[in-house]
Amino acid sequence: MMQQGSYPVVYNHGVAQDTMHMGLLVGKNLGEEITPGRFVNLKAPGRPDLILRRPISVNNYDGETGILELVYQVKGQGTQALAGCREGELVDALGPLGHGFTPKGERNIWLVGGGIGVAPLRYLPLYYKTVRFSGIFGYRTKDCIYQQDDLSASLAFADFYTDDGSNGNQGFVTQGLIKRLESQPAPDAIYACGPVPMLRALKELILPTNIPCMVSMEERMGCGTGVCVACTCLIQKDGLETRKRVCTDGPVFDIEEVALHG
Numbered sequence: 001m002m003q004q005g006s007y008p009v010v011y012n013h014g015v016a017q018d019t020m021h022m023g024l025l026v027g028k029n030l031g032e033e034i035t036p037g038r039f040v041n042l043k044a045p046g047r048p049d050l051i052l053r054r055p056i057s058v059n060n061y062d063g064e065t066g067i068l069e070l071v072y073q074v075k076g077q078g079t080q081a082l083a084g085c086r087e088g089e090l091v092d093a094l095g096p097l098g099h100g101f102t103p104k105g106e107r108n109i110w111l112v113g114g115g116i117g118v119a120p121l122r123y124l125p126l127y128y129k130t131v132r133f134s135g136i137f138g139y140r141t142k143d144c145i146y147q148q149d150d151l152s153a154s155l156a157f158a159d160f161y162t163d164d165g166s167n168g169n170q171g172f173v174t175q176g177l178i179k180r181l182e183s184q185p186a187p188d189a190i191y192a193c194g195p196v197p198m199l200r201a202l203k204e205l206i207l208p209t210n211i212p213c214m215v216s217m218e219e220r221m222g223c224g225t226g227v228c229v230a231c232t233c234l235i236q237k238d239g240l241e242t243r244k245r246v247c248t249d250g251p252v253f254d255i256e257e258v259a260l261h262g
Contacts, residue, residue: 012087018075019072030063034096036100036101037098039055041055041093047078052078054078059120071119073115097247100120101124110180111134112191113137114138114198115195118137120193121137141166144162159176161173161175189212199255203260232244
């Protein structure tokens with residue numbers, strides 16, 4: 001099992017606007033632990049003043065080479081430090097953490113992702129090879145799109161939308177989802193990850209259809225192991241409200257139960 005350790009960087013390069021793709025050599029044959037939807041918590045290299053680790057979702061894992069792939073957005077001091085890592089440098093990583101996406105008999109699943117939330121969805125068709133996956137993905141502009149060829153090659157269909165129409169389809173992923181639902185049979189389930197406004201719109205659209213939908217929540221974290229209780233989200237179930245830790249109870253939750261505010 002991977003757990004905590006220092007792992008060499010195999011590559012770390014830009015793949016889109018403010019978006020990096022990192023490969024860490026973490027060891028072979030860890031596929032039972034490194035599953036879709038889980039994440040690793042990384043220390044910011046060379047920045048001991050940044051105490052909190054940065055949670056990064058698993059983008060892919062190759063059990064034969066032992067390379068763990070991560071795609072992350074550069075938006076703060078911690079991810080800026082990660083972006084400066086070069087081949088051969090060591091990165092302190094804790095993981096894999098959390099509970100990810102786990103199909104429960106579904107054979108036809110649609111993926112809905114927005115922005116950096118597309119990254120954890122890429123691993124699903126590569127891991128669960130007996131499930132038919134398709135995808136609808138949204139970005140601000142064409143310069144923000146990453147791994148388009150990889151996604152298209154592994155999915156039954158892959159629709160890409162941008163807010164400004166610079167990559168063909170203009171609009172939001174929910175608009176693309178409506179088009180697909182109107183033109184073909186509904187999927188057995190939907191798996192989603194993206195900004196809260198996207199997930200909130202998705203919830204409003206999906207609940208009346210009764211299509212099961214699981215979402216991966218993106219929250220700022222402290223320890224990543226459930227001790228600090230800094231990354232809780234509100235869960236509403238059977239008329240009761242509780243708070244669950246995104247790092248250990250999630251990050252994947254049933255969209256029907258999770259409250260999407262903000």
